[in-house]
Amino acid sequence: MNREPTCILGGGLSALSLAHFLEGSSVIFEKEDRLGGLCRSFETGGVCHDIGPHIFFSRDKEVLEFLTSLTPMNRLRRSNKIFYRGRFVKYPFENELSALPDADRDWCLETFIDNPYRDYPAENMAAFFYKTFGEGITRAYLEPYNRKIWKFEPALMDTQMVERIPNPPPEDIIASARGESTEGYLHQLHFSYPERGGTGSIIRSLAGKSRVRLDVRLSSPLEKVRVNPGGGFRVTAGGETGDYSRLVSTIPVHELLPRLDPPPPPEVRSALEKLKYNSIHVTIVQTARHSLGDNLAVLVPRPDISFHRVTRLDYLGENYRRPGVDTLMAEITFRPGDRFDLPEEEIAEMVAADLDRLGFAPRSGIKLASTRTFKYAYVIYDLDHRKNTDTVLSWLRSIGIESAGRFAAFEYINMNTAVEMARTCARRINDELRT
Numbered sequence: 001m002n003r004e005p006t007c008i009l010g011g012g013l014s015a016l017s018l019a020h021f022l023e024g025s026s027v028i029f030e031k032e033d034r035l036g037g038l039c040r041s042f043e044t045g046g047v048c049h050d051i052g053p054h055i056f057f058s059r060d061k062e063v064l065e066f067l068t069s070l071t072p073m074n075r076l077r078r079s080n081k082i083f084y085r086g087r088f089v090k091y092p093f094e095n096e097l098s099a100l101p102d103a104d105r106d107w108c109l110e111t112f113i114d115n116p117y118r119d120y121p122a123e124n125m126a127a128f129f130y131k132t133f134g135e136g137i138t139r140a141y142l143e144p145y146n147r148k149i150w151k152f153e154p155a156l157m158d159t160q161m162v163e164r165i166p167n168p169p170p171e172d173i174i175a176s177a178r179g180e181s182t183e184g185y186l187h188q189l190h191f192s193y194p195e196r197g198g199t200g201s202i203i204r205s206l207a208g209k210s211r212v213r214l215d216v217r218l219s220s221p222l223e224k225v226r227v228n229p230g231g232g233f234r235v236t237a238g239g240e241t242g243d244y245s246r247l248v249s250t251i252p253v254h255e256l257l258p259r260l261d262p263p264p265p266p267e268v269r270s271a272l273e274k275l276k277y278n279s280i281h282v283t284i285v286q287t288a289r290h291s292l293g294d295n296l297a298v299l300v301p302r303p304d305i306s307f308h309r310v311t312r313l314d315y316l317g318e319n320y321r322r323p324g325v326d327t328l329m330a331e332i333t334f335r336p337g338d339r340f341d342l343p344e345e346e347i348a349e350m351v352a353a354d355l356d357r358l359g360f361a362p363r364s365g366i367k368l369a370s371t372r373t374f375k376y377a378y379v380i381y382d383l384d385h386r387k388n389t390d391t392v393l394s395w396l397r398s399i400g401i402e403s404a405g406r407f408a409a410f411e412y413i414n415m416n417t418a419v420e421m422a423r424t425c426a427r428r429i430n431d432e433l434r435t
């Protein structure tokens with residue numbers, strides 16, 4: 001067994017899972033002063049919350065068990081609604097068409113049954129929506145909501161993400177228009193959430209489990225990776241320099257590539273520049289009253305409202321409640337220079353005004369509105385995403401750097417897939433270590 005530590009860049013869930021599954025020792029360099037990345041939790045107004053609500057689900061039983069065994073969990077039923085023309089419609093939209101105004105319900109049903117787009121190829125996200133759901137459901141909800149969260153035109157996005165959506169059974173949709181309740185996306189109907197401490201609690205548990213074989217350097221941003229011509233890497237992070245024969249990056253490719261020496265060739269730099277992602281503002285609002293009902297989250301497709309989703313943190317369990325107030329979380333995605341690229345105080349004010357405008361929470365009842373902004377939130381699957389990502393990652397592989405994680409592999413992955421990706425990467429390294 002080769003005993004040299006593996007060098008891991010970044011200290012989020014992917015890095016910690018990797019360290020956990022690796023048989024040898026590892027050292028993590030994390031730029032922040034604590035571990036967790038997008039799985040960190042924060043406290044605002046006395047309530048612990050994540051960067052967007054991190055609910056746990058997975059089709060892979062082993063991974064789900066791994067994540068949910070890290071800390072005691074509440075098991076909850078997902079109850080999400082879509083706010084459409086002043087009404088709360090159950091998510092997924094097509095499973096409660098009877099909740100729409102009559103004319104819209106008939107439009108959605110008729111254009112689903114008699115769908116002229118059904119035989120066309122699903123060449124992009126918009127074409128997939130029209131083909132699978134018809135014009136009504138697409139125009140009423142899918143297109144405006146996706147435009148809002150991605151800040152990108154669905155016709156210019158590819159189908160990598162949406163092709164996992166199952167074809168809705170026509171009888172369910174017809175029944176839903178008649179008023180018979182049906183359920184969609186069954187594997188996400190129930191979810192787990194830490195009893196206390198938010199998603200950050202799984203990070204603390206995971207870091208504790210790997211403690212013996214793991215050396216963590218916090219406040220250690222990567223400064224430079226020198227790729228030695230004969231193999232191996234000289235890594236400088238947080239003012240320290242060390243030599244490693246194995247390097248795995250879990251940090252965003254946009255952070256890694258500019259720090260490589262020698263620098264990437266022009267075609268790789270050009271592919272990197274074309275990889276698009278969204279940042280996010282997460283606003284916590286505490287209010288004396290609201291009208292969101294007994295739901296976890298409400299999705300808002302309306303383009304004139306700043307946030308795309310509001311979540312009730314009280315729903316997540318007793319340790320997320322405060323007497324006398326309800327705590328809401330509103331999310332707004334943005335890219336540099338767009339109309340939501342604003343200071344946190346202005347965003348907090350905008351969210352409070354929009355909650356009032358929608359009738360979700362009157363301005364007079366709002367006790368607190370506070371925003372935090374995170375640079376790397378969502379990978380955008382534009383039409384060239386696959387080509388450009390493959391160019392960057394295959395070049396990194398060619399110089400011996402492995403990539404795992406949401407912005408390192410540049411994929412829209414959730415926690416479960418981050419763990420799966422880290423496990424696959426660890427298995428590959430373990431095999432090498434044994435030979």
Ligand SMILES: Cc1cc2nc3c(=O)[nH]c(=O)nc-3n(C[C@H](O)[C@H](O)[C@H](O)COP(=O)(O)OP(=O)(O)OC[C@H]3O[C@@H](n4cnc5c(N)ncnc54)[C@H](O)[C@@H]3O)c2cc1C
Nearest residue numbers: 010012013014031037038052054055221222405406414415
């Ligand atoms: C709004 C939102 C909601 C989400 N909701 C869910 C959900 O409900 N369920 C679910 O399963 N998943 C959810 N996710 C996805 C989940 O957060 C990610 O899949 C997971 O956290 C990815 O972990 P990671 O380690 O790959 O990346 P990250 O968490 O991004 O980790 C990368 C780490 O690298 C560090 N880093 C960056 N630059 C440097 C540098 N130069 N030097 C050193 N370190 C650096 C960062 O500080 C960070 O700690 C959500 C994500 C977002 C943004």
